[in-house]
Amino acid sequence: MADAPTASQCEQAPRGRPHVRGIDIMRDPNLNKGLAFSLRERQVLGLHGLLPPALLDQDHQVFQVMQNFYRWNDDLDRYIYVMALQDRNEKLFYKVVTQYVELMMPVIYTPTVGLACQKYGMIFRKPRGLFITIHDRGHVSDILYNWPVDDVKAIVVTDGERILGLGDLGAYGMGIPVGKLSLYTALAGVKPHQCLPITLDVGTDNQTLLTDPLYIGLKQKRERGPAYDDLVDEFMEAVVERYGKNCLIQFEDFGNANAFRLLDKYRGSYCSFNDDIQGTAAVAVAGILASVKITGKALVDQKFVFQGAGEASIGIAMLLVKALQKQGLSHDEAVSKICMVDSRGLITKNRPKGGVTAHKAHFAQVRDPIDTLEEVVAIVKPTCIIGAAAVPGAFSEQILKAMADFNDRPIVFALSNPTSKAECTAEQAYTFTNGRAVFASGSPFKAVTVGGQTFQPGQGNNAYIFPGVGLAAIVCDIRNITEEIFLHAAERLSELVTKEHLSEGRVYPPLSAIREVSTSIAVAVSEFAYKAGLALLQPEPKDKRAAITERQYCTEYADFVPPVWDWPAGQS
Ligand code: NAD
Numbered sequence: 001m002a003d004a005p006t007a008s009q010c011e012q013a014p015r016g017r018p019h020v021r022g023i024d025i026m027r028d029p030n031l032n033k034g035l036a037f038s039l040r041e042r043q044v045l046g047l048h049g050l051l052p053p054a055l056l057d058q059d060h061q062v063f064q065v066m067q068n069f070y071r072w073n074d075d076l077d078r079y080i081y082v083m084a085l086q087d088r089n090e091k092l093f094y095k096v097v098t099q100y101v102e103l104m105m106p107v108i109y110t111p112t113v114g115l116a117c118q119k120y121g122m123i124f125r126k127p128r129g130l131f132i133t134i135h136d137r138g139h140v141s142d143i144l145y146n147w148p149v150d151d152v153k154a155i156v157v158t159d160g161e162r163i164l165g166l167g168d169l170g171a172y173g174m175g176i177p178v179g180k181l182s183l184y185t186a187l188a189g190v191k192p193h194q195c196l197p198i199t200l201d202v203g204t205d206n207q208t209l210l211t212d213p214l215y216i217g218l219k220q221k222r223e224r225g226p227a228y229d230d231l232v233d234e235f236m237e238a239v240v241e242r243y244g245k246n247c248l249i250q251f252e253d254f255g256n257a258n259a260f261r262l263l264d265k266y267r268g269s270y271c272s273f274n275d276d277i278q279g280t281a282a283v284a285v286a287g288i289l290a291s292v293k294i295t296g297k298a299l300v301d302q303k304f305v306f307q308g309a310g311e312a313s314i315g316i317a318m319l320l321v322k323a324l325q326k327q328g329l330s331h332d333e334a335v336s337k338i339c340m341v342d343s344r345g346l347i348t349k350n351r352p353k354g355g356v357t358a359h360k361a362h363f364a365q366v367r368d369p370i371d372t373l374e375e376v377v378a379i380v381k382p383t384c385i386i387g388a389a390a391v392p393g394a395f396s397e398q399i400l401k402a403m404a405d406f407n408d409r410p411i412v413f414a415l416s417n418p419t420s421k422a423e424c425t426a427e428q429a430y431t432f433t434n435g436r437a438v439f440a441s442g443s444p445f446k447a448v449t450v451g452g453q454t455f456q457p458g459q460g461n462n463a464y465i466f467p468g469v470g471l472a473a474i475v476c477d478i479r480n481i482t483e484e485i486f487l488h489a490a491e492r493l494s495e496l497v498t499k500e501h502l503s504e505g506r507v508y509p510p511l512s513a514i515r516e517v518s519t520s521i522a523v524a525v526s527e528f529a530y531k532a533g534l535a536l537l538q539p540e541p542k543d544k545r546a547a548i549t550e551r552q553y554c555t556e557y558a559d560f561v562p563p564v565w566d567w568p569a570g571q572s
Contacts, residue, residue: 022046029090033557044561065096075112095555097186102511111418111443113179114164120172121216129197134223141238153194153474154248156180161255165390165421170204171217188467188518189552246477259311271479277315279462282486284316287460289494290507291438295409305382308389309342314359346370384411387423395424400432415442426457455505468521476526476535492524522548
């Protein structure tokens with residue numbers, strides 16, 4: 001259950017009369033309260049008669065929303081229903097999401113958001129962000145000025161090339177920035193009007209979409225040349241011009257080649273980060289730090305095998321190296337603990353030139369090539385396997401049993417999304433290791449009972465990390481989101497996993513606690529950022545937690561018209 005908002009949070013809710021009247025108030029999702037408008041508000045604001053006479057407070061409205069929510073059998077229908085609520089009554093939407101966060105997260109984010117993206121053309125109703133196309137070069141700033149809000153603080157941008165593990169969905173990728181920014185508000189309390197989802201539509205190489213008459217994006221092959229780079233450069237500059245240097249830009253679901261390039265290009269000069277690389281890294285490293293508390297084997301004694309060597313795996317491996325170095329290993333010693341397997345087998349120094357990108361080369365082993373994951377596992381005997389290649393079933397029964405043969409408590413992270421792409425299910429992980437696996441996944445799995453013991457699989461959801469990091473950046477004016485920031489966020493997250501959680505097999509706090517987790521991470525990141533000279537807000541708040549919570553969004557309705565003073569009887 002989310003923390004109740006504090007009085008100071010509610011202080012920030014808009015007070016006084018709205019700038020519009022009558023039905024226009026109810027058409028504005030920021031102002032609409034539905035049947036919760038008081039009689040006096042209805043009379044003064046010109047709403048009287050536009051609503052049935054009953055008054056329903058927000059708690060009853062939440063109950064009613066949930067009754068409707070449960071009526072749908074299909075997750076996509078639930079997604080459409082809650083998104084319509086967001087378009088109708090924003091405070092009620094966020095109240096529902098924060099109160100029923102475990103139920104709502106798989107609907108507004110993975111795995112359902114993947115389904116929603118695939119059908120985005122069918123479910124698109126009204127703008128909830130900006131579409132900037134490759135043909136808008138030279139005019140990107142004008143488009144940003146079409147967005148009606150002046151104090152945007154967080155942008156999530158995608159070019160739709162690698163949506164979850166679903167590949168190129170072009171303009172349909174918009175579901176991802178929309179969903180991620182909903183989480184910024186629901187989990188970290190960033191105000192919704194300060195969040196702006198953006199899709200850079202540079203075409204798509206998805207043939208099905210190109211031939212679909214209902215496709216809502218540009219019907220052309222994906223632009224990959226200098227024009228692409230010019231568009232992204234112009235976009236970055238236009239954001240700074242419109243919203244300032246401290247507007248956070250989160251890159252989301254870009255294809256592998258662009259993701260690394262753009263991260264390297266912009267990381268020092270813009271307030272930006274790539275969630276698929278850096279956010280994933282932090283959440284996975286947090287899970288590993290918690291896992292070693294269960295296995296009893298120190299981090300420096302682990303051996304890691306990654307299935308996949310893309311954004312997620314390389315990002316995790318890079319941050320793991322930092323974590324290992326912090327615990328005393330040299331850089332080379334840390335790198336030697338990590339093996340990576342891509343579609344062509346183990347990444348080794350002697351693979352033919354050109355076959356390994358610079359990022360992969362960093363983790364190339366001095367070994368003879370090994371072709372399959374099964375062989376790599378059998379030869380390397382890792383303590384931890386991490387899957388992020390979107391190859392379903394890659395962690396076969398044979399691999400899981402082998403892991404259980406040479407580890408007392410094997411660590412198995414099947415991170416590929418959505419659920420259909422997972423390397424193994426939670427049930428397989430626990431069953432084939434006789435309940436000894438320490439398991440986490442990218443998409444949620446239900447609890448599993450093996451040998452009479454019930455395990456709660458952890459979900460290595462990036463949502464544990466990016467809202468808190470983003471909140472700290474926004475509140476404390478952190479403009480350079482460094483690797484150290486992500487390592488601090490990871491460490492803080494792992495510290496929030498209690499002994500009770502560990503005893504249930506959890507390596508992350510339960511999702512029900514995720515709002516408090518985000519706030520704690522924001523506090524930890526801001527404390528570190530001030531120490532490291534990265535936070536520019538002055539004077540430095542003494543009480544970081546108070547500074548952060550005071551700025552969080554409040555889901556309670558504002559009183560637009562104060563209630564009439566009730567005179568004591570006989571004195572009117
Ligand atoms: P990516 O495209 O950057 O990388 C995929 C990698 O898989 C590439 O290195 C590719 O060579 C490799 N690969 C493809 N086929 C393979 C095979 N048969 N065997 C071995 N390797 C193979 O994608 P990414 O951003 O790294 O994401 C990968 C998966 O991880 C996706 O499903 C994504 O949803 C998931 N992911 C999960 C989380 C999370 O759980 N928090 C976060 C980010 C990404």
